[in-house]
Amino acid sequence: MTQPLLIEIGVEELPAVPLLKILGDIESSWAKILEANRLLCDFEFSYTPRRLVLWHPEFPRKQPDTVEELFGPPVQIAFKDGEPTRAAESFAQKCGVPLSEIGRGEKGGKEVLYYKKSIPGEASVDLLNEMVNTWVNSMRFGKMMRWGSNQEEFIRPVRWILALFGLEIAPIELFGVKSANTTRVHRQVSFEPIEVDSPKAYFETLEKGGVDLFADHRRERVLQGFEAIEKEYGVEVGRDDELLDEIVAITEYPTPLIGRFDEAFLKLPPEVIMTSMKEHQRYFPVFKNGILHNGFVVVSNAKTDDFSQVIAGNERVLKPRLADAMFFYENDLRNGLNPEGLKNIVFMDGLGTVYDKSVRESVITTILAEVYDERLESETGKDLGEIKALAERAAMLAKADLLSEMVYEFTELQGIMGYYYAKALGEEDLVAIAIRDQYQPSGEESELPENLFAALLAIAYKFDNLMALFSVGKIPTGSRDPFALRRAAAGIIRIVTHFDIPFNITETIDYFKKEYAPFDTEALEKFFDERFYKALDANPSIITAVLESGERDINEIVKKVEALKNVTESDEFKEIFTTFKRVANISKDIDLNADLNVNPSLFEKEDEKRLYDAFMKVVEREYPDYETRLDALFSLKPELDLFFDNVMVNAEEEKLRTNRRNLVGSIYKAFKTVADIKEITV
Numbered sequence: 001m002t003q004p005l006l007i008e009i010g011v012e013e014l015p016a017v018p019l020l021k022i023l024g025d026i027e028s029s030w031a032k033i034l035e036a037n038r039l040l041c042d043f044e045f046s047y048t049p050r051r052l053v054l055w056h057p058e059f060p061r062k063q064p065d066t067v068e069e070l071f072g073p074p075v076q077i078a079f080k081d082g083e084p085t086r087a088a089e090s091f092a093q094k095c096g097v098p099l100s101e102i103g104r105g106e107k108g109g110k111e112v113l114y115y116k117k118s119i120p121g122e123a124s125v126d127l128l129n130e131m132v133n134t135w136v137n138s139m140r141f142g143k144m145m146r147w148g149s150n151q152e153e154f155i156r157p158v159r160w161i162l163a164l165f166g167l168e169i170a171p172i173e174l175f176g177v178k179s180a181n182t183t184r185v186h187r188q189v190s191f192e193p194i195e196v197d198s199p200k201a202y203f204e205t206l207e208k209g210g211v212d213l214f215a216d217h218r219r220e221r222v223l224q225g226f227e228a229i230e231k232e233y234g235v236e237v238g239r240d241d242e243l244l245d246e247i248v249a250i251t252e253y254p255t256p257l258i259g260r261f262d263e264a265f266l267k268l269p270p271e272v273i274m275t276s277m278k279e280h281q282r283y284f285p286v287f288k289n290g291i292l293h294n295g296f297v298v299v300s301n302a303k304t305d306d307f308s309q310v311i312a313g314n315e316r317v318l319k320p321r322l323a324d325a326m327f328f329y330e331n332d333l334r335n336g337l338n339p340e341g342l343k344n345i346v347f348m349d350g351l352g353t354v355y356d357k358s359v360r361e362s363v364i365t366t367i368l369a370e371v372y373d374e375r376l377e378s379e380t381g382k383d384l385g386e387i388k389a390l391a392e393r394a395a396m397l398a399k400a401d402l403l404s405e406m407v408y409e410f411t412e413l414q415g416i417m418g419y420y421y422a423k424a425l426g427e428e429d430l431v432a433i434a435i436r437d438q439y440q441p442s443g444e445e446s447e448l449p450e451n452l453f454a455a456l457l458a459i460a461y462k463f464d465n466l467m468a469l470f471s472v473g474k475i476p477t478g479s480r481d482p483f484a485l486r487r488a489a490a491g492i493i494r495i496v497t498h499f500d501i502p503f504n505i506t507e508t509i510d511y512f513k514k515e516y517a518p519f520d521t522e523a524l525e526k527f528f529d530e531r532f533y534k535a536l537d538a539n540p541s542i543i544t545a546v547l548e549s550g551e552r553d554i555n556e557i558v559k560k561v562e563a564l565k566n567v568t569e570s571d572e573f574k575e576i577f578t579t580f581k582r583v584a585n586i587s588k589d590i591d592l593n594a595d596l597n598v599n600p601s602l603f604e605k606e607d608e609k610r611l612y613d614a615f616m617k618v619v620e621r622e623y624p625d626y627e628t629r630l631d632a633l634f635s636l637k638p639e640l641d642l643f644f645d646n647v648m649v650n651a652e653e654e655k656l657r658t659n660r661r662n663l664v665g666s667i668y669k670a671f672k673t674v675a676d677i678k679e680i681t682v
Contacts, residue, residue, distance in 0.1 A: 002041070003166035005059035005124075006199040007132060009052045009174065010160035010184055016249035018141040018155060019047070029138045030054060033131050038063045039124060046213045048252045050184065053213060055199070059165070063121025070095055072113030075104060088113060125165055129172045132163075136174060150175050160184065160193065167198055185209025186253055188303040210253045210303040218248045222299055225256030226284075229297060233258060237297050238285040243278055250282075251301040258286065259315045263294045265322040268329055269420045275410050276321050281314065328405040337400040337421050345402065350472040350517070354399050357464060360515055362395035364460035367511070372452065372501055379452055380430060387453070394434040394457050397422060401435075415439050430454075441491050448498050455495050459503075462488035467509070470524045471516040489531040496554045506552040525552075532557060538565040541681040548676035563626035564675050567634065574682050579637050579644070580671070584678035586649060586661065587668035596662040596669065602655060607646045611639040612663060619670055626674050633671055640667070 027045040034040045039060050046053045072078065072091035079088060084099055092099040095115040105114030136154065144153035152175055163170040163179035172179040182193035183202060189209045196202040203213070212218050222244065226237040237256075247254060265273060270285075270292040277283035277296055286295035298314045300307060342355035351357070369376060369391045373384045380387060401407050401418035419436030423429075434457040437449035449455040465488045469475070476485050496503040505528050509521050532543050538561050546560045567573065590596070603609045614636055623629040649664065651657045671677045 001061045002058035003061060004164070004199045005054070005056040005128075005166075005170070006162065006164045006202055007054040007128075007170075007172070008160075008162040008183055008202070009132075009136065009158060010050060010162070011052070011154075011158055012156040013049045013250070014047075014156055015141075016049075016246040018143070019249055020245055022139060022141060023047075026052070026139055030135050033135055033138075037127055037131060038066075038121070039127070039131075047215065047249070048211060048213060049250050050252065051213075060124055062123045063127075065121050066119045068117045068119055070115045070117065071105065071107045072102070072115070075111045075113065078113050091115075125168075125170050128163070128165070128170050132172050133174060148176070162196070162202070164196070164199055164202070186211055186303045212253060215248050218251060218254050219244065222247060222254050222256055225254070225299075226297065229256060229258050233295075234288070235293055235295060236287045236290075238274070238287060240278065240284065243282060243284065246282060247299045251299060253301060253303050255300045255302070255307065256284075256297050257300055257307050257311050257314075258295055258297055259283075259311045259318070260295050261315065261318055261322060265326060266292065266294055268322070268325055269416070271413060271416050272325050272329065272406065272410070273322065275413060276325050277318065279410065280321050281318060283314070283318070325406070325409075328409060332401075332404040332406055332417070332421060333424055335404070336425055337397050337418065337427075338403070339396050339400045341403040342399055348469070348472065348474075351468045354402065357468070358396050358399050360464050360468070361398065361457065361460040362392045363515060364463055364512060365391040365395045365456045368456045368459060372456070375501070376452060390428055390430050391434075391453070391456055393427070394431040394453075395460065397427070397431065398435050398438050398457060398461070434458075441494050443487065444490070448495060452499050452501070455499050455501075459492055459495055462491050463508070463512070466524060466527075467512060467516050470527075471519040473519075475523065475527075485527070486531065486534075489528050490535050493528075493531060493535050493554055493558070497558045501555060503554045504552050505554060528554075532561070536561050538562075539568070539681070541679055542568060542675070545675035545677060545679035548679050549672050549674060560626050560674050563630055564680075566627055567630045568680065568682060576634055576637050577677075577680070577682055579640050580634070580677050582644060583640065583664055583668050583671075584676075587665045588678065590661055590665040590668075592665060592669045592672065596666045598663045598666060599659055602659045604656065605647050607639070607642040608660065608663070611636070611643045614639045615663070615667055615670075630671075630674055633667070636667065 030043065030045065031040070034043070041056055041059055043054055043056045043059075046055065070091075072094075073087040077087050078085055078091070088099060088102070091113050092102050095102065095117065097115065101115070103114050103116075104111055106112065107114075137152075139155070141155040144155060145157075146153055147157040154175065158175045158177050160182060161172055161174055161177055161179040162181060162183050163172045164181060169179055169181050180193075181197065182195050183205060184190075185194060185206060186209055194205055194209070196205050206213050212221065226239075229235070230237055235258075273292060274285045277285060281296075281298070283296040283298050286293045286297060296314075296318065298311070300310045302310055304310075339355060339358055342358060343353050345354040346352075347354045347357045366388045369388050370384065373387070376387050377383060382390070398415075398418065401414055401421060404417055404421070406417050407414045415436055415438055419432045422432035422435055430451075430453050433450050434454040437454040438457045438461050440447055440449050440458055449458045465483065466485055469483055469485060474483055474485075476483075481487075492503070505525055509524055513519075513521055529547055532547070533540055536543060536558065542564045543561055546557055546564060549560070551557050551560060568577075598612060600609065600612060603612065618632045618636065621632065623632065647660065649657070649660045651660065668677070
């Protein structure tokens with residue numbers, strides 16, 4: 001038997017970000033509580049800024065009855081000379097019945113005392129209070145608060161509880177608040193509690209009272225409002241999923257409205273305007289023909305027919321925000337970009353100041369410019385001397401915007417503001433773009449630097465972070481990575497492969513280690529290797545095979561992994577690979593660093609000669625890429641099969657045995673220039 005269960009916990013306005021962070025946990029926690037109480041059923045969790053709601057269309061009236069089987073002592077111990085022993089009496093007492101009702105069963109091959117007990121399920125209404133309290137206490141929002149005389153903590157004060165089990169009030173108490181059959185609607189409709197006599201009446205009351213209970217409905221309402229504004233005003237509203245989630249979480253009756261600001265503020269960099277609107281006011285930017293427009297969209301939570309005062313109020317609030325930004329911008333331009341002030345900012349204990357970091361990045365950037373000189377000269381139209389001078393200039397100016405008032409106000413604009421200041425102050429475009437892109441990519445899906453010159457500084461920033469922090473023992477452990485070093489290594493991998501440039505991990509670390517305190521450089525190399533398993537979409541054994549080949553160039557590692565992945569994904573590869581596993585097994589005791597001389601004059605069998613000739617044709621050919629080379633090596637399967645079928649590799653005569661093993665070892669060694677095939681599992 002079931003009946004509807006509706007629980008609404010009414011609170012003061014919930015902060016959006018903490019709520020959104022644990023939204024999935026809130027729902028899964030209730031499901032676990034239902035399961036633990038043997039009351040698992042379908043339910044829907046909904047929320048608005050003023051309520052957390054659980055709706056169960058069909059909730060069990062009681063737990064299902066259960067049967068408990070109890071096994072006692074062996075019969076031979078329970079009875080002596082036909083009389084019950086203390087062990088038998090204790091078991092009957094444990095079961096709560098006379099000894100005469102105890103039966104016999106079998107356990108572990110022995111006859112034992114046995115009792116089956118039926119346990120009736122408890123009424124659900126008697127369990128709900130503890131279940132709801134457990135659920136609420138499981139919500140860990142981070143920063144919690146106490147109110148009144150309560151010693152318990154929650155994210156915001158609980159003001160009411162509605163709990164309807166069928167048409168009856170389920171007794172629940174939280175933080176001293178007892179359940180009732182009243183709810184609250186939108187404040188502009190009524191401040192008074194409204195009584196509801198059924199779940200149906202509850203949903204109808206909220207709908208009439210200006211509360212859209214369902215987050216997906218509110219989201220759709222906002223998006224439809226955007227579309228209406230775009231159609232009416234001929235503009236595009238900038239979508240921002242993160243901001244939209246917040247808006248959905250802080251509104252009960254969202255209505256998008258368009259407002260305007262003074263065109264004079266468009267002199268500011270677009271990112272400044274958009275960041276100010278988002279961070280301070282939760283506004284969405286507006287574009288016209290792809291260019292930032294002097295408009296914004298605010299999502300109102302008001303329930304009214306006249307929004308003119310809402311729009312005017314938001315326009316009035318935005319103006320001083322943008323005026324402050326304009327003041328910061330103009331003041332920063334007057335002060336210019338000067339890295340000298342960075343000497344007063346400590347980067348980290350043991351690593352000097354941010355100015356010292358800039359110097360290290362300057363060294364790395366200019367050396368990389370020498371490594372990639374031909375391509376840089378081709379792409380920039382400048383000679384190496386000019387490129388190195390600009391690279392040094394970019395590195396030394398890169399962190400100067402940390403001293404600006406704008407970045408002090410909006411830390412997320414570091415780099416971006418440096419770009420605008422550099423442009424306004426007449427720096428070369430190459431320098432400005434490099435400053436802007438130095439932190440890219442900042443995540444798996446984020447943008448990469450615009451050009452190779454900018455990529456040098458982005459690599460230098462990340463590489464210095466890795467070298468410097470490893471040198472002072474700030475190495476990530478477990479899931480902890482407070483300095484985002486895993487992201488730095490992954491970023492270097494992305495940049496190197498995107499721009500198709502060489503970057504030997506071992507050689508680069510070895511070359512620059514003199515700039516840092518001595519540390520275990522092998523640990524940093526291993527750290528880089530671990531990143532390939534996260535960064536590349538491939539069977540881990542394929543990545544291991546490539547790394548075990550001894551390849552240390554990031555770009556070549558990625559190319560080899562991709563090639564091997566493509567080859568191993570073919571339908572016939574499993575059948576083919578059996579032969580080459582045998583090649584690897586035979587070669588495991590062969591010194592591949594030795595000169596594996598193969599003397600054709602020692603061949604006794606035609607299959608030896610056939611394999612040798614086919615192999616020589618493969619290794620003497622030039623290949624456009626690793627995949628073609630691997631295909632050619634794997635094409636030796638027919639010759640290898642005949643060789644293994646008809647030739648005794650471990651011949652009794654030493655010269656023959658060595659010659660044959662060298663032939664097999666040479667094939668394995670040819671594979672190992674791409675990957676160590678013994679590591680592959682398919």
